[in-house]
Amino acid sequence: MTGTLVAVAGAPASAAACATNAYTRQYFANTGFSGSPKRTDCDTVIDENWGSKAPGVSGLGKDNFGVRWTVKRDFGSGGPFSFAASGQDGIRVYLDGTRKIDLWKNGSSTVSKTVNLTVPRGTHTLRVDYVNWTGAAAVKFAYTPRTGATVDKVAPLTPTGLSIARDAGSGRNFMRWTANKEMDLAGYRVYRRTPAQTSFGAPLATVTGTSFTDTTAGDTTHLYEIRAVDKSGNLSAGTADVSVTGNPVFLRQYFANTGFTGTPKRTDTDTAIDENWGSNAPAVTGVGKDNFGVRWQITRDFGSGGPFSFAASGQDGIRVYLDGTRKIDLWKNGSSTVSKTVNVTVPRGTHTLRVDYVNWTGAAAVKFAYTPRTDATVDKVAPLTPTGAKVVYDEATDSATLSWAPNKEMDLANYWVSRGQAAGGFGVTALTPKTSWTDTGLPRNGRPVRYYINVTDRAGNLSGSTAVLTVNTVDTVVPTTPSLSVSHLAGSTSSLTIGWGNLTRGEIETGGTVSVYRSTGDTLGDSPRLVGTVSKDSPKPSPYAYVDELPAFDGTTYTYGIRVTDAAGNTSPMSAPKTVTPDSVPPAPLTGLTATPRADGVLLSWDAPAESGLTYAATRVVRRPDGSTGYDSDGCADAADPKKLTALPNAMLCAGPADGETVTFLVTAIDPWGNRIAPELAPTVTTTELDNRPDDARGEDSGLLTVLNPDAVTRLGRLEWACSDPAACAGITEYRVERWNGATGTYEAVTTVATAPNRWYHVPVRLPLGETSFLRITGVLADGTPAAVVHHAAAKGDYV
Known part of the structure; x- marks a missing residue:
């Protein structure tokens, strides 16, 4: 059996351009594959039996010739394969230059060998070398995937190139994707869900081709993904979800008339509208060069919408619709190019664009584009707040990966990731056009790290912020070695207060503990006694201190130490020891008082x-x-x-x-x-004491007015008073507060307070350090006559 021959017998010996996955075949007039091949052509299979004849290639005899087959192909995910070779005389098989089969000797009988091996993922080169020294010549080789659930555990690669377009009129979603490269592929499974569903259920359909059409009703958005399945039942990972409201392509339909009636002659997808057929037909069966129509439509989510430019040009008729409303109308048969650009505002959300093109006669060409207008003076519409934000913390790498759903706006510039530590403010940490970002080198101190995300468009408009995402980092930081103090507990006869600093207090308040150790004698030793543990739930004086109740203060020497364990279980070193010898002997009386x-x-x-x-x-x-x-x-x-x-x-x-x-x-x-x-x-x-009183303060006051806070004026900086006999004070219209100036021998006004019924009065007073302030409150009648007086002296000590 002879494989398909691409190059004819008289073709030159230079390399042939072979179809994808076809062998390049070279004939040599020697068994060492040296010199230029006598012929190079293509072959789809290796299965030759020349018998005792020459191969029929000019320059080759029936003996002492060689044939080399080479193919480079993408094996997709790879997996288990079977290589089978047989023939007379010598056969060698190589994978990426490594010999896998070696049947290399002159013989008169057929030899054969089959090997099972694993082909790695990706693109690899197979080479088969055959030589005939003398006698009959024959060679056969095949490589085939081994299938079966017990043999093949390698899943296909995820399909690529998935696109989706919607025919809004018929309610059909049209999908296509790139064919997988695996040789044992069985087909593709199509899955569908709504945004409210968190996962896909059973497949919607299984197909062997690379396209699928789904009919859906209403305005419900559907998400699709494709998975490849091989003959052993291994299933690939799913593609990224696509929807007609995400980032779709145009649905394209060819009609054999200018009225867009009947069934389209072909339906496919198009990423852009830019065709120039000239005087030729569109190369679609059933569509001629004249009197045909092409309809493009796309339904997509425009996010927050905003100002857009619609630009159409071509020959002959072009009409552009937004949600069924005509925006451009260039509808006549002509021999020259026509064009029009309109500026429109696309509302927020999902909308359908439709472009109808017809060619009546003559040259045919059409071009259309819709682009956001991004000048800051034109575009005042901010993008929508990003959705689906989440964060995944990786303790092993001290990193946090944030991800979010892509915004739908077509004029996006960058996503802004802002970060904040604990309860502090936020700052922009990263700008990225992608929908994920990884923050590395996070501290291992147990403190929360917070994030939120915004997005900005090319006009500089900034969206709202997502909800704050919080990462609680792992804590491996050993607490600072605590400081230690030991003192008598005031009011007790034989209790000591074991105290520490604010850092240790902070650890207790956030869930840590303090362990208190004690030894008898002037050293702590290696095994001190644990006398107590303090947590935030311990009774007072926690979190400030621990009280150690001793039998008595009898002159026994004790040494104390403490350790701090934080909420994450990290324990500090032992504090420096503190040695005390409490006793019950009071100090001697002071002398020289x-x-x-x-x-x-x-x-x-x-x-x-x-x-x-x-x-x-x-x-x-x-x-x-x-x-x-x-x-x-x-x-x-x-x-x-x-x-x-x-x-x-x-x-x-x-x-x-x-x-x-x-x-x-x-x-x-x-x-x-x-x-x-x-x-x-x-x-x-x-x-x-010194006597600095003014003369009028040395006698008795009238008794009508009373200072209400005589013992607290200095502490509060406030003077309070009231009248003890409302009837006697009824004529008073105001109270004058004054301070004595000993240097001038006069009173100086502090303030004046109008009277009010049934009330007590208060005013702030500033008391100078190191002095006694002599204050006077006088109740004054409407004619200015004093009716009642009270004096008060307050000293503010200057303790240095």
């Missing part, structure tokens, strides 16, 4: 004690009405506060008005474990 009157109170000072780490408490000694002794610490503050860089050492101010009173104070020292001597054992000092 003195009192110095000032304009803002009395400054107490004492000799530096031998013991370090002390704090101090001062109090006024007062005599109660029943004759017993009481203590009042209001206004007294430790001037040795380390936060005040200019603080006086071993001193304390007890702020109070400089109103000439004789006062007695005591001061006690407090050690870190809360120990202090009893007040009756503390030294005291007595002094007379």
